[in-house]
Amino acid sequence: MKQWIAFWSILAKDMRFYYLKPPNISWGLVFPLAWTAMFFIKSGEGLESIRALLPGVVALSVLFGTTSMLAVTVTFEKKGRSFERLLLAPIPLEVLVLAKTSGALLFGIANGFVPVLMAAFLTDLAGIHWPTVVVAIVLIAAGSTFLGLFIAVSVSEVFEAQTFSNFFRFPMVFLCGLFFPVEDLPVWLQPLSYALPLTYGADVLHAGFQQQGRMPLGLDFLMLGLFCLGLFLLSQRNIRKKWTV
Amino acid sequence: MIDDMRPVIEARGLVKHFGTVTAVAGIDFDVCRGELFGFLGPNGAGKTTTINLLIGLARPDRGSIHVAGIDCTGRLKAAQHLMGVVPDESNLYPELTGLENLCFCAALYGMPKPDREARARELLERFGLAEAAGRKFAGYSKGMKRKLTIAAGIIHRPAILFLDEPTTGIDVASARQIRQLIADLNRAGTTIFLTTHYIEEAERLCERIAFIVGGRIVRTDTVERLMEPVQERQVVEFALDGQVASVEPALRESFPELNLQVASGCLLRVISDRPVRIGPLVRFFEERGLEVGEVRKVRPTLEEVFVEITGIEAADVSCEKEKAGGVS
Numbered sequence: 001m002k003q004w005i006a007f008w009s010i011l012a013k014d015m016r017f018y019y020l021k022p023p024n025i026s027w028g029l030v031f032p033l034a035w036t037a038m039f040f041i042k043s044g045e046g047l048e049s050i051r052a053l054l055p056g057v058v059a060l061s062v063l064f065g066t067t068s069m070l071a072v073t074v075t076f077e078k079k080g081r082s083f084e085r086l087l088l089a090p091i092p093l094e095v096l097v098l099a100k101t102s103g104a105l106l107f108g109i110a111n112g113f114v115p116v117l118m119a120a121f122l123t124d125l126a127g128i129h130w131p132t133v134v135v136a137i138v139l140i141a142a143g144s145t146f147l148g149l150f151i152a153v154s155v156s157e158v159f160e161a162q163t164f165s166n167f168f169r170f171p172m173v174f175l176c177g178l179f180f181p182v183e184d185l186p187v188w189l190q191p192l193s194y195a196l197p198l199t200y201g202a203d204v205l206h207a208g209f210q211q212q213g214r215m216p217l218g219l220d221f222l223m224l225g226l227f228c229l230g231l232f233l234l235s236q237r238n239i240r241k242k243w244t245v
Numbered sequence: 246m247i248d249d250m251r252p253v254i255e256a257r258g259l260v261k262h263f264g265t266v267t268a269v270a271g272i273d274f275d276v277c278r279g280e281l282f283g284f285l286g287p288n289g290a291g292k293t294t295t296i297n298l299l300i301g302l303a304r305p306d307r308g309s310i311h312v313a314g315i316d317c318t319g320r321l322k323a324a325q326h327l328m329g330v331v332p333d334e335s336n337l338y339p340e341l342t343g344l345e346n347l348c349f350c351a352a353l354y355g356m357p358k359p360d361r362e363a364r365a366r367e368l369l370e371r372f373g374l375a376e377a378a379g380r381k382f383a384g385y386s387k388g389m390k391r392k393l394t395i396a397a398g399i400i401h402r403p404a405i406l407f408l409d410e411p412t413t414g415i416d417v418a419s420a421r422q423i424r425q426l427i428a429d430l431n432r433a434g435t436t437i438f439l440t441t442h443y444i445e446e447a448e449r450l451c452e453r454i455a456f457i458v459g460g461r462i463v464r465t466d467t468v469e470r471l472m473e474p475v476q477e478r479q480v481v482e483f484a485l486d487g488q489v490a491s492v493e494p495a496l497r498e499s500f501p502e503l504n505l506q507v508a509s510g511c512l513l514r515v516i517s518d519r520p521v522r523i524g525p526l527v528r529f530f531e532e533r534g535l536e537v538g539e540v541r542k543v544r545p546t547l548e549e550v551f552v553e554i555t556g557i558e559a560a561d562v563s564c565e566k567e568k569a570g571g572v573s
């Protein structure tokens with residue numbers, strides 16, 4: 001009970017002071033809009049092509065939304081020492097980590113639905129398998145949140161967190177099969193694709209939006225789940241090592 | 246909740262290295278229940294490191310820690326629910342108001358919502374911050390920040406309170422208020438572990454003091470026992486209108502029986518186990534063209550004990566005294 005009071009307070013504070021701040025909300029809206037517009041103009045096709053763009057734009061919104069926020073909520077507080085307060089609280093480290101990441105997770109999920117909502121006004125979204133889409137968004141958000149956590153724990157400055165995030169984000173975006181199928185990549189790059197969580201997330205999104213999944217959904221979910229768990233445990237270990245000197 | 250028989254804090258053979266620096270070099274001490282225990286030492290002595298080891302922000306390389314009978318050595322979180330911590334630098338959230346900060350800290354210890362707010366308001370009142378309750382912490386003055394940080398440290402009514410240099414860098418009036426608060430808390434039953442580099446503060450507040458220098462404890466005792474050897478001692482200070490150093494060798498030669506300390510350029514301290522005869526000394530200075538501005542008898546203080554035991558000139562320890570407002 002006491003731990004949940006602490007959990008909710010940490011989450012509520014982050015929500016209020018980071019995620020629900022006007023700049024972050026507008027970032028959550030502008031970013032997907034910009035991606036959609038960019039791909040739409042480039043495709044040079046009619047409004048019906050928007051649907052084909054959705055998996056990519058949704059995945060990017062989630063990925064960028066979660067990873068950029070953790071750099072702030074964790075790295076920034078660590079630098080300002082207020083994070084020590086949290087480390088002194090009598091709650092297990094796991095609860096603390098979950099509290100700090102839940103905000104980013106919710107923010108990522110919300111970001112993921114922005115392009116879907118925008119698309120709903122522009123084109124017909126019939127035939128989309130919504131349960132698959134929802135689960136995909138949640139799992140991608142979880143995976144990239146824990147990736148963001150791993151990054152935030154590994155650095156000590158906010159700018160380092162941003163640079164280091166891009167080191168993971170950009171290659172992932174191009175190798176995960178969102179914009180061209182993994183099979184079209186050079187053969188030597190393909191194994192790398194399958195070592196990225198977003199590849200499985202993208203596959204679920206393709207399946208949900210266009211019924212064009214390449215791998216069995218069960219495998220996708222399993223791999224995403226494993227990535228989440230692995231990154232969570234890895235961060236946990238790093239936290240124990242780095243946050244207590 | 247706390248075993249009465251055992252010391253509340255038991256530290257044994259604590260060692261902590263940072264790379265090649267040995268911050269804490271094998272220290273042992275006990276803090277009893279309800280005690281106000283002081284850790285006195287110069288900058289870099291290892292005070293903060295020791296606190297961090299005790300509160301679970303750092304892991305010892307060697308040694309063991311028991312808090313309230315709980316073995317915390319490898320388990321940093323095991324006794325955190327019993328502890329309140331006031332760090333050397335305020336670490337509250339600048340973007341939250343005073344009230345929000347306190348309520349948030351209370352929530353971290355699992356206090357239910359109605360209790361949090363009531364307790365926060367009570368403390369704001371007690372620390373004279375009620376007016377500023379709705380203002381952002383970032384806009385607080387240094388003294389206000391320190392007071393709110395102390396309030397945050399005791400919001401959950403901890404059995405053991407750790408205070409890291411609570412009066413450093415704030416004005417005399419605020420420092421006095423804070424010392425009064427610390428004494429009150431201790432009287433109400435809170436065990437307090439306090440670090441300071443103000444010798445007089447330690448002497449005034451603490452029951453027992455450990456002198457720490459270079460990561461080692463050189464002596465731990467009650468203030469009374471520490472003071473015993475100097476109790477009978479005569480200390481006389483001579484304020485001169487010129488530098489003592491110019492006549493120091495001749496002075497030592499003429500008065501070999503006296504223990505002479507040059508406290509500052511123009512201030513000479515004479516220490517003796519027998520009454521000091523002032524006449525010959527005044528004459529000595531006048532013959533050498535030095536005017537004696539003032540002669541005063543001083544009560545022996547812990548400062549002398551500290552200097553004797555540690556070999557460190559007291560001025561090096563509490564040099565920030567004047568600047569910071571010091572002890573009053």
Ligand SMILES: Nc1ncnc2c1ncn2[C@@H]1O[C@H](COP(=O)(O)OP(=O)(O)OP(=O)(O)O)[C@@H](O)[C@H]1O
Pocket residue numbers: 245263266267268286287288289290291292293294295333442
């Ligand atoms: N995180 C750290 N990394 C490297 N060295 C450290 C670290 N923390 C402390 N030290 C070193 O350990 C020694 C003891 O430092 P500590 O902060 O414990 O001293 P202190 O007694 O609290 O001093 P002060 O009165 O200045 O606060 C110093 O030499 C310091 O430089």
Ligand SMILES: [Mg+2]
Pocket residue numbers: 292293294333409
């Ligand atoms: Mg210190």
